Amino acid sequence: MRARLKDVAERAGVSIKTVSNVVNGHPHVSAATRARVEAAIAELSYRPNLSARNLRSGRSGVVALAVPDLDNPYFAELATHVISAADQRGWTVLVDQTQGDPGKERLVVGGIRSHLIDGLLFSPLALTHRDLTGREDHTPMVLLGERVGRRAPYDHVGIDNVAAARAATLHLAERGRRRIAALGAQRAPSAATARLRLKGYRQALAACGLAADPSLIAHAPAWHRTGGAEAMAALLGPDAPDAVFCFNDALALGALRTLLSRGYRVPEDVMVMGFDDIEDGRFATPSLSTVSPGKALIAESAVSLLADRLAGATDGPREVRVPHRLTPRESSPYGEFP
Known part of the structure; x- marks a missing residue:
């Protein structure tokens, strides 16, 4: 019994x-x-007996996590960390994929599931701070990512993307590389993260006295392996880069595949740096240098902020900036290379 x-x-x-x-x-x-x-x-x-406890408290014990794309390893790994952090509080997590679709994102923030959830962790891609400022649903919400950030009246957890991209690019320059490409630029209005990482890349070049060559900036509408492979192919030729900073690890894995299939040696001919520290990068050949954005701490911070709001916190929006860490591996190791 x-x-x-x-x-x-x-x-x-x-x-x-x-x-x-x-x-x-x-x-x-x-x-x-x-x-x-x-x-x-x-x-x-x-x-x-969680059911009885939730009945007494008037809560479901369920929170939602809404992200753009679960095929992106970053979001899949982030979801795992959120589920783990929520489990420590006895919460169940409902994971929703919006695909960056404005209609789906409006449903998420508009309270379509408010009868099921106590709170929402949301990484918007299509909606702006104006869309969120006019939100009528009162379900507590914490924002993730850089699309809206501090401009909306909600708690926000993120990293300093400019500083992280600058550190990644400086790492390549300090290895003696002078034709450093940026792979992953985007023109879409929703591409806030891409713009911040491009800004950090340009700041690093300026700090090293390197000219910003437009031909070394490769666009990738989708941050997946295929996009990385295609963008890397477009960079190759007589004036190929000697290093490439990819705006996420999936792009970097695609770039690695193209380089190796074209006969380029990594890191001897071209160094490769990614961003996100996904598990696949650690097992690539060569293993992928990357920027670790602290996914576990992002998840823990977001869940903690949401718990405070559910406990009745009424102070103004809070901003949590999680530290990043540069993680050099075989694709751009320390040491001398020709």
């Missing part, structure tokens, strides 16, 4: 209220009492 709250209280020699306080994480319980209750919970394999 499933253990009840009363059984735990009897085993620990405390009141049912004290057990409830421990289970719900209330701070006003002594360390000795908390340890005794937690030992009883473990011995009896007690599991809280």
Whole structure:
């Protein structure tokens, strides 16, 4: 028979209220009492009745994560981290893919599923801060990514894309490379992240006294492997780059494939740097240098902000900037190369 709250209280020699306080994480319980209750919970394999708890609180225990594209490994890995962080709070995550479609994104923020969820983590691609400012649904929401950022009246978690792109490009320049290409530029109004990374790339070139050559900027409407392979092919020729900074790892993996199939040696002939630190990059041949944006910390920060709002926090929008980390691997290692 499933253990009840009363059984735990009897085993620990405390009141049912004290057990409830421990289970719900209330701070006003002594360390000795908390340890005794937690030992009883473990011995009896007690599991809280979440359905009853949610019924009493008026909440579903479900939050939503809406991202543009689950085929993009970055978003798939981010979703995994969000699910893990939410699980620590006893939440279930409903994952929604918008494909960057304006209509689907409006449904997400318009409350179409508000009867199912307590809160929303949203990475918009098509909508602007004006679309979100006029939002009528009152479900707590935390924004991810750079499309809207701090311009909307909601909590936001992101990274400094300009600084991260600058560091990636400087790394290549410090390896002695002088014809550094940027792969992944986009012209679409929704391409905020691409514009920020291009800005950081240009800042790094200027800091190194290198001219910004328009022929070394390759566009990729979609940040997938195929787009990277095609854009890299367009860069090759008599004036091929000696390094390429790809705006995400999927593009970089496509670029690697093109370089190797055309007989270029990586890193000797062309160094390659990606962005996102996806798992596939660690197992590529050569392994892919990248910028790690701290996906786990992004997820934990976003879930924490949402928890605060669900707990009743009413202060103004909060901005969390997660630190990035440069991760050189075999495609642009430290050391001397011809």
